[in-house]
Amino acid sequence: MICIHQRDGAAERLTAISDRTGGAQMTEAARSVEAILEQVRQQGDRALLELSERFDGVRPEPLRIPPEQLAAAWQACDPTLRRALELAHERILAFHQRQMPADLELQGPHGERLGRRWRAVERAGLYVPGGRAAYPSTVLMNAVPARVAGVERLVMVTPPGPHGDPNPTVLAAAHLAGVEEIYRVGGAQAVAALAYGTESIPRVDVISGPGNLYVTLAKKAVYGQVAIDSLAGPSEVLVIADHCARVDQVAADLLAQAEHDPLAAAILLTTSEELAASLPAALEDQLAGHPRAAITRAAIRDWGLVVVCDDLESAAALSDRFAPEHLELLVEDPEPLAERIRHAGAIFLGPWSPEAVGDYLAGPNHTLPTSGTARFAGALSVETFLRHTSMIRFNRQALEATGAAVVTLAESEGLHSHAESVRRRLQQG
Structure with missing residues (x-):
């Protein structure tokens, strides 16, 4: 972990960390992903079985996990773990229920009615990663907002374990969240199956959930065929700390992020030399x-950084430049500093709010923008699984009051029939 002063190229080092997944590795991975997507598009289930055998070392037949296996996983779950999952589910559900947007209906000055109507997508694909760790929390963070939105069909994909089945706690969490359709397939091939459909896996309307570089590139490639929640990169935490912060807590919070992945970033900006x-x-x-x-x-070795800052204002400015996924404010008075921050996926205020509570059960979603995308993106939410439709109903009075302006604008663009469609109505007796 490098330790520098803010004047010694701190901004440039933060930029390098944010760009850590670029370059030749990205280009080569993108080529591999394109080949996988095309294979699944052409061969369907056969490609899923072959690619799973190649990358995961197992041939997951059948692809779908029987619903009774999910119920059995829940029953076999340790009672203490069951209660923890239930608490997390309860809190995540309560928070996301408050996110449901209301339909909008307005009446214009001439009696016209204008509105916006929200409806859920029909099918949502939920990607739950496996590999280095199991993530039952990701099941809840994806399934709960989709359920709250009113999605009729949830289709979950998750990599098979070494013996062909996903982690049983992942299956238990799916049972708790009401997900009944789960397929044991992961990686770019799972994203392809959700985007294009296969003999077993239906095509969905939106894909949500984090994954490794290949999953992220696959989501990027299929965007437009389906909607996606975001392009999640390696996880990251940035801690701003002053003289009040305890070093053991700062260390634990940085390591909590670093243990995710060798590409995870753990950054400390502090006003305390000590x-x-x-x-x-x-x-x-x-x-x-x-x-x-x-x-x-x-x-920690490759993507850890400590920057000694002159003051908290300087630390906030550097943080905004980085736009972290997770931002912890371990300072004496965190609220004013939080108001100063413009770009962050989630902000954790004070010593009693470690980022881990957000990962599991605080309530807000833990699927957050990474790699600087917090400048323009936010957390996964109920709206990820909703689409809005504009509603427009003019009456004769409204068209007569505004139609001449429509005709003028259409003619200014050289669109004759646009103007004519209004003019003919205005000439109606």
């Missing part, structure tokens, strides 16, 4: 015997 100096020892202390030490050390 905190910056004592952090390496605190990290080493907590890495001793860490069950994911290799992954975590790689992330």
